[in-house]
Amino acid sequence: MRYVHLPRLLSIAMPAFAFAVSGLFGSNVEAQGGIRLRQPFAGTYRLTAYVDHRSPDYTYDGNVVVYNGEERLNCPDCGEAWTNQGTYCYDGHNATDYALPGNTPVLAAASGRVTFSGWRSTYYGNSIRIDHGNGYETWYSHLAAFSVNLNDIVATGQQIGLSGNTGQNQPYHLHFEVRHNGDVTDPFGWQGNWSDPLPSGLAVCLWGDGQCFEIVVEDESDWFYKYGTGWDWDCRGNGWTMRRVANRQTSESAYARWRPDLPHTGPYAVFAFVPAVHATTTNAEYVVHDRDGDHPVLINQLNYSDEWVYLGSYNFWDGILGYVYLDNATGEANGSGEVCFDSIKFRQFRVYIPIALKNYP
Numbered sequence: 001m002r003y004v005h006l007p008r009l010l011s012i013a014m015p016a017f018a019f020a021v022s023g024l025f026g027s028n029v030e031a032q033g034g035i036r037l038r039q040p041f042a043g044t045y046r047l048t049a050y051v052d053h054r055s056p057d058y059t060y061d062g063n064v065v066v067y068n069g070e071e072r073l074n075c076p077d078c079g080e081a082w083t084n085q086g087t088y089c090y091d092g093h094n095a096t097d098y099a100l101p102g103n104t105p106v107l108a109a110a111s112g113r114v115t116f117s118g119w120r121s122t123y124y125g126n127s128i129r130i131d132h133g134n135g136y137e138t139w140y141s142h143l144a145a146f147s148v149n150l151n152d153i154v155a156t157g158q159q160i161g162l163s164g165n166t167g168q169n170q171p172y173h174l175h176f177e178v179r180h181n182g183d184v185t186d187p188f189g190w191q192g193n194w195s196d197p198l199p200s201g202l203a204v205c206l207w208g209d210g211q212c213f214e215i216v217v218e219d220e221s222d223w224f225y226k227y228g229t230g231w232d233w234d235c236r237g238n239g240w241t242m243r244r245v246a247n248r249q250t251s252e253s254a255y256a257r258w259r260p261d262l263p264h265t266g267p268y269a270v271f272a273f274v275p276a277v278h279a280t281t282t283n284a285e286y287v288v289h290d291r292d293g294d295h296p297v298l299i300n301q302l303n304y305s306d307e308w309v310y311l312g313s314y315n316f317w318d319g320i321l322g323y324v325y326l327d328n329a330t331g332e333a334n335g336s337g338e339v340c341f342d343s344i345k346f347r348q349f350r351v352y353i354p355i356a357l358k359n360y361p
């Protein structure tokens with residue numbers, strides 16, 4: 001094992017912090033004890049449930065603490081009825097769920113060795129576990145089929161199985177679980193401005209694709225503000241829900257803002273998630289408000305299906321001054337379609353990324 005010199009006090013008092021620092025600033029993240037993951041599928045699917053940092057052991061305590069520090073009620077609006085299509089979110093979750101339809105290829109999130117391939121339990125159904133070294137393992141559950149066998153060595157991105165709905169009666173989805181030294185951890189890390197309540201300690205962002213540098217504002221977020229009338233919702237959005245309003249030809253009757261608390265002044269790439277359902281306006285006018293003023297971006301929501309749509313790159317202030325605005329005045333005949341309001345994400349430019357991670361694709 002490579003010797004890493006650390007101040008003795010730091011290594012004793014704050015092992016989790018020392019790990020995080022070495023993971024971020026070491027010359028090689030993996031050699032330093034970290035790991036770099038890719039998404040366990042190709043393309044874009046809705047993220048439908050997060051790791052609950054407060055009770056990742058299926059204890060029901062009435063709320064979910066998300067990696068960004070938000071404390072949300074358990075499944076607002078959607079209830080817990082798994083037969084209500086698209087409702088995957090729940091209290092006490094120990095993994096990240098993605099809405100993969102059945103028989104979608106599931107890919108290894110990193111290279112490693114298959115240490116479990118079979119029926120995990122009546123809850124998880126068919127599952128695969130991969131050991132990546134450095135104490136990290138990933139689980140893939142509810143699979144319909146296996147493409148690998150026990151003890152196989154797999155490469156990052158290699159197909160390991162097909163998604164399904166095996167296990168407890170539930171909709172099709174992929175349950176993607178990451179463990180470190182056997183404990184639940186969160187590949188999104190911890191961005192809250194309070195201490196990480198995850199019992200296993202500080203989670204470190206493990207994504208190698210830029211997700212570590214994104215601020216996602218969902219329509220359940222404290223940073224999402226909606227006004228006016230006619231609002232409805234659906235459980236088939238990114239995160240948990242989406243909001244929707246019938247369109248109007250001229251003056252708007254409803255509008256909303258996504259207004260994040262940004263960590264830096266400077267450029268961000270902005271994306272809007274457009275769900276597969278209800279997003280039927282051909283003329284959604286997002287307005288991005290940055291240091292240079294207002295920038296309208298017309299998006300034909302009908303063209304997109306559970307996809308992140310690039311709205312451009314903009315120069316924001318740090319703090320809460322910048323935002324994205326959308327209303328339901330689309331120029332189309334009243335009630336001829338619906339305007340969908342789902343997640344918006346702000347991706348920091350690589351200038352802010354720690355040097356060690358800039359080398360990653």
Ligand SMILES: [Zn+2]
Pocket residue numbers: 049093095096097174175176
């Ligand atoms: Zn799950």
